[in-house]
Amino acid sequence: MTIDIPKETYSGRVIEITLGATAEEGGTRSRSITVGGETALPYLHFEGEIPHPPALGLEIRDRKPDDWSPLLYQAWGEAMQDPADWARAAEAAGADFIYLVLSLTDEEGQTTTPERAVAVVKKVLEATGLPLAVIGPGQADLDNELLVPVAEATKGERLLLGICEDKNYRTIVATAMANGHLVESRTPMDVNLAKQLVILIHDMGMPMDRILMDPTTGALGYGIEYGYSVMERLRLAALQGDAMTQLPMIVTPGEEAWKVKEAKVGEGVPETWGDWERRALTWEALTASTLVHSGADVLVLRHPETLKRVRAMVDNLMQPVETL
Numbered sequence: 001m002t003i004d005i006p007k008e009t010y011s012g013r014v015i016e017i018t019l020g021a022t023a024e025e026g027g028t029r030s031r032s033i034t035v036g037g038e039t040a041l042p043y044l045h046f047e048g049e050i051p052h053p054p055a056l057g058l059e060i061r062d063r064k065p066d067d068w069s070p071l072l073y074q075a076w077g078e079a080m081q082d083p084a085d086w087a088r089a090a091e092a093a094g095a096d097f098i099y100l101v102l103s104l105t106d107e108e109g110q111t112t113t114p115e116r117a118v119a120v121v122k123k124v125l126e127a128t129g130l131p132l133a134v135i136g137p138g139q140a141d142l143d144n145e146l147l148v149p150v151a152e153a154t155k156g157e158r159l160l161l162g163i164c165e166d167k168n169y170r171t172i173v174a175t176a177m178a179n180g181h182l183v184e185s186r187t188p189m190d191v192n193l194a195k196q197l198v199i200l201i202h203d204m205g206m207p208m209d210r211i212l213m214d215p216t217t218g219a220l221g222y223g224i225e226y227g228y229s230v231m232e233r234l235r236l237a238a239l240q241g242d243a244m245t246q247l248p249m250i251v252t253p254g255e256e257a258w259k260v261k262e263a264k265v266g267e268g269v270p271e272t273w274g275d276w277e278r279r280a281l282t283w284e285a286l287t288a289s290t291l292v293h294s295g296a297d298v299l300v301l302r303h304p305e306t307l308k309r310v311r312a313m314v315d316n317l318m319q320p321v322e323t324l
Contacts, residue, residue: 007047010239014038014297015246017209019055019097019182020131021158026180028157030129033096035297036248041235042295045320053318055298056307057097057133058090059254062120063107068302069264071280075303083120084127093304094311097131097160100124102146104137112137117146118153125154133160133184133300140168151175160184160212166197173204184250186214189223189230191237195244202244212298213247219256219263220287227251228294235295251291254302257284285309292317 016036021027033055040048064073064080073080079089087098102117121134134150136143147161148171161176162184169185176183185201187193194215201211215234217227231249238246257263263283266276273279284306288299292314301307 005046008040008044010039010048010241012039012239012241012246014235014238014248015209016052017182017212017248019133019158019160019298021156021180025158026156028125028129029131031131032158033131038235038295039239041239042293043317050318052297053314054292054296055096056094056310056314057099057298057300058093058095058304058307059099059101059252059300059302060086060090060124062100062102062112062117065103069258069280070266071277072258072302075305084123087124087128087130090304091128091130094307095130097133098124098128099133099135099300101135102137104139104142111142112146114146114149118149121150121154125157131160132157133162135162135184136172138163143168144171147172148175151179151181154181155179158182162186163214164197164201166193166200169197169201170204173201173206176210177204177206182210182212184212184214185247186216189216189218189227191230191233191245194230194234195237195242198244198247208243208247211247212250213245214250214252217251217253217256217287217291219253219260220283220290221262222256222260224287224290228290231291231294231296248297249295250298250300251296252300253288253291254284254300254306257287258302281305281309289313 014036018032018034020029020032022029035052035055037051062083079085136147159181161181163186164172164183185197187197215230218224234245263280288310
């Protein structure tokens with residue numbers, strides 16, 4: 001007896017986007033990564049194409065952060081003292097790309113200068129051949145002050161620059177367009193806001209294949225169900241033909257998971273919470289795996305062990321079930 005499996009078909013397709021440029025493409029990266037291209041909901045291979053696995057990146061900083069979990073300090077060790085060493089360690093851990101976040105201040109407490117930002121970015125580019133994202137400290141004026149010279153100094157490398165938000169996107173988008181880079185478009189968890197910012201960025205002249213959409217998410221137990229719903233609706237809209245939502249989605253489960261108490265704190269918590277390290281790694285891994293199933297194309301993690309766990313899961317998801 002033959003059983004017919006019901007299948008959905010869609011008219012839309014997620015845009016393919018490439019991060020990083022090799023020598024043949026005008027850059028210096030040893031390889032580039034391409035994401036997107038889906039014509040079906042996540043990992044329903046029998047309904048459409050899932051041509052590329054999610055890209056898994058590791059976050060590093062231009063200096064050792066002051067507020068990360070001791071478990072992360074333990075995982076990265078002395079590599080955190082130098083961004084080039086940290087980038088090499090991230091590459092050795094299996095990252096597809098490096099997500100470099102610039103700090104508000106240097107080790108002496110002085111505001112980060114454009115000269116320092118450029119020097120750090122060049123140092124990281126020399127240390128690894130992976131594609132690179134460069135993210136500002138999160139203050140609009142300083143982000144613009146730092147990212148413009150960084151973009152100019154790395155023209156042709158096809159970096160990902162951010163964060164572009166509704167009140168601070170014009171300068172970042174302009175310098176990205178002028179120097180051949182991509183941008184990260186971030187909005188609060190809202191389908192219409194995500195779409196609106198993409199429209200504004202595209203109206204400036206930025207090609208759609210150089211925009212990654214960041215719908216924002218929460219950690220496991222801290223709003224992830226709402227973020228999941230927003231991402232699911234964005235992906236459905238894309239597959240149904242809404243051009244302004246047909247962008248690969250980037251999420252930061254590492255940042256979100258490691259700032260919650262369950263992952264960050266090992267003392268003064270209920271004994272029933274169990275082993276701290278096991279709990280913390282599980283928190284990041286489950287946050288990431290949930291977002292993979294909601295349609296995330298690019299994920300930024302913090303712990304190298306989490307990367308291994310998520311990679312194993314993604315490898316399995318990319319194998320079609322032949323019986324279907």
